[in-house]
Amino acid sequence: MSTNTEAWGSRIGLILAMAGNAVGLGNFLRFPVQAIQNGGGAFIIPYLVCFLLLGIPLLFIEWSTGRYGGNLGHHTTPFTFEKMSRMKFWRYIGVFGIFSNIAIASYYCYIESWTLSWTMHSAMGSFQGMDQHQVADFFSDYLNISTTTTGIPFEAVIFFLLCLFLNTWILSKGLRGGVERTAKIAMPLLIIFAIFLVVKAVTLKAGHQGAINDGVVGLNFLWTPQYDSLANPKVWLAAAGQIFFTLSLGQGSVQCFASYVKKKDDIALNSMSAGWMNEFVEVVLGSAIIIPISIGYLGIDRVIELTNLGGLGLGFRTMPYLFQQWGPLLAAMAGVAFFGLLFFAGITSSLAMGTPCLSFLQDEFKFSRKKAAYMFGVFTCLLGLPTVFFFQYGVLDEYDYWAGTIALVTFAMFEAILFSWVFGLDKGWKEITTGADIKIPVVFRYVIKWVTPVLLLLVFFGSLIRPENDDWTKISLTGWELHNESIIGQITHKNIGPNSSWFSDEFYAEISGTVDSVFIQDGKNRVSISNHSEGQPGQTATYIIGKRDELMVQPGEEVKTGDVIIRGNMINGVFYKDIGRLLLVSLFVFVTVLVYIASRKRKKASIMIGNNK
Amino acid sequence: MNTSAIIFMVIAETIITAFMVYFFIKALVVKPKPEPDSYVDNDDVER
Structure with a gap:
């Protein structure tokens, strides 16, 4: 018998937890950047089309798959998929539904810990009096874990562990007492904080408190449609990708939450309520904070430059400086509101990522909730620490690409095929509509059967x-x-570029340009190469020179990509990236083995029950 | 703001807000299913 006796407290609690699962940092940091880079206002057309043809059908598929499995005693995807198909192959496709959650949680908790730390620093006034470069350096120093600007040694590691412990502790309190209670507090607070920031952003006035543009200039920039972008497949792929990330689809967490819903209870209205709430937070609130504020103070050209570095950079390197323009009290309030809302968005998502792992251990290995939660914490910590220590080498990006992007698309593609073509749409449609409190338009029957699987195949092969x-x-x-x-x-x-071997005696320039300077920062010798031409933005690359290394170039010298610039015993970034990949593959194999052991246990148990009869 | 930006923003945000409010209110007011249902908070509430 499973030790899993979890249940939801209330319907609104379930909707808020599911919306909290979907609402993440990407709603505020990724969506506006994606919109700017993919056609401005016109981006909303492919975005909403993808929501209708991919998002809503996948929400129906995942909620109904979860409820179907839950009513058979399976709260995670491996055995639910096996039951839907009666084929062992699908059991191992279902492994993605546990693997992705652990892998994403391991680096997501690290990003979440930045929001916790930045909330504290905003409240303490750490950014007060800093110029834009100092705020940006504050972030770089924070990521460079051996140095600290705050007096707390290894601050990034401590906040990561603190964040992980908080997640683990909440998870140990159960679905109702932990996940649902947190969502009921976090979601309303998140919306209140967001509304406060939206009002501040759109009421910005040029010439007031150092602003150079009105807040609406940012909105105008973001929403002005570039119609020619609609013919570009890149824009459609970006819209489909954004829908995946924002709704937390293809991950296995939606199925897990829905598995605690009884067969006669509604999933159709619940899924629509949670899904549209996420869209509201993303499109209405998320689009009206970082872009209007940053354009208000920095201007359009500078913001375009910053968005090329991604939303995280804009959020953590730039926003604290911009809030300082509002005076100490409002800056502290805005900082706490902004990073607080990011923290709430993050923790409601990371709790959802923990739930499938806990449910699997409870269902298959009879773990208590508390034991399963701490086991999840240990796994996530072991897998997450490399992203903390080797962030500069791109380990977090590696995790994000494979576990947070490709695994989701792959899993969603398989589950759409399984649901429509293997399980069968007649049975599938019955699962979706059983207990439904709304009438689902019959057109979705055809969308789920034909359009969604085809679109997912296109997205997958397009990415390939x-x-x-x-x-x-x-x-x-x-x-x-x-x-x-x-x-x-x-x-x-x-x-990877020219430094493609793990270990090397020589380090090659990764960009062509001029050797700018040789300097000491954080006690380490560094050399900087840049290729900025007058008035034009370019690239700058800075490399650390080890104590025993020999610098082969001089300031002012021209170098080309592939030229030797340092000699010594090098460990290149590709080594750390490959270690990251190896860890992910090991995790996948490990979860697969656990699923195999669990299936053997189930088989033995069913034989014993058969013999006893 | 230019006209096309206003049109895109207002239409998109109105559609999304309207659906969000409609579904959320419907979930709040819809009559619960008879016990035993999926939610434990209302287990001792008489219907």
């Missing part, structure tokens, strides 16, 4: 063979240059 510069006209039978971010490009380390 994505061409360089997203120029899809280059696709031909004779071959084409792949994008660095394509799956094949990533597997073959296309983006």
Whole structure:
């Protein structure tokens, strides 16, 4: 018998927990950046189309799959998928539904810990009196864990562990007492904090408190449609990707939450309520905070430059400085509100990531909730520490690419095929509509059967063979240059550059340019190369020179990509990235073995029950 | 703001807010299913 006796406290609690699962940091930091980079206001067209054709059908599929499995005593995807197909193969596809959650939680908790730390620093006034560069350096110093600007040694590690402990502790309190209670507190607070910031952002006035633009200039920039972008497949892929991330689809956490809903109870209205709440937070609130504020103070050109570095950089390196323009009290309030809402968005998502792991251990290995929670904490910590210590080498990005992007698309593609074509849409539609408190338009029957699986196949194969510069006209039978971010490009380390071996006696320049300077920072010798031409933005690369290394270039010297700049015993970044990949593969194999052991246990138990009869 | 930006923003935000409010209110007011249901907070509430 499973030790799992979890249940939801209330329907609203379930909806808020499910919405909290979906609402994450990406709603505030990723969506506005994606919109700017993919057609401005016109991005909303492919975004809403993808929500209708991918998001809503997958929500129906995942909620109904979860409830179907839960009513058979399975709260995670491996055995639910097996029951839906009667084939062992699907059991191992279901492994993704546990693997992705642990892998994503391991690095997501680290990012979540930044929000916790930045909330504290905002309240303490740590950013007071700093200029823009000092705030940016504060973030770099924080990530460089051996140094600290706050007096707390290893601050990044301590906050990561604190955040992980908090997650583990809440998870140990159970579904109702932990996850649901947190969502009931966090979601309303998140919306209140967001509304406060939206009001401040859109009422910004040029010339007041140092602003150079009105807040609405940012809104205008973000929402002005570039219609030609609609013909670009890159924009549609970006919209589909955003829908995945924002709704936490293809992860296994939605199925797990829904598995605690009884067969006669509604899932259709619940899924719509949670899904549209996420869209409200993302499109209405998320679009009206960082872009209007940053354009208000920095101008459009500078913000375009900053968005190329991603939303995280804009949020953590720039926003604290911008809040300082409002005076000490409002800056502290805005900082606490902004990083507090990011923390609430983060923790409600990471708790959802923990739940499948706990449910699996409770269902299959009879763990108590508390024991399962601490086991999850230990796993996540072991897997997450490399992202903390080797963040600068791209380990977190590696996790995010494989576990947080590719695994989700792959899993969603398989589950859509399983639901519509293996389980069968007749049975599937019955699962979706049983107990429904709303009438689902029958058109979704056809969308779920045909459109969603086809779109997911397109997204998957599009990611596999994505061409360089997203120029899809280059696709031909004779071959084409792949994008660095394509799956094949990533597997073959296309983006690594000249330092492609793990260990080397020489370090090669990764960009062409001029040796700017040789300097000491944080007690380490560094050399900087840049290729900024007058008035034009360019690249700057800074490399650490080890104590026993020999610098082979002088300031002012011109270097080309591939030229030797340092000699010594080098461990290149690709080594750390490959270690990251190896850890992910090991985790997948480990979960697969656990699923195999659990299936053997189930088989033995059923034979014993048969003999006793 | 230019006209096309206002149109896109207002239409998108109105649609999304309207659906969010409609579904959330419907979930709040819809009559619960008879016990035993999935939610334990209302187990001792008479219907």
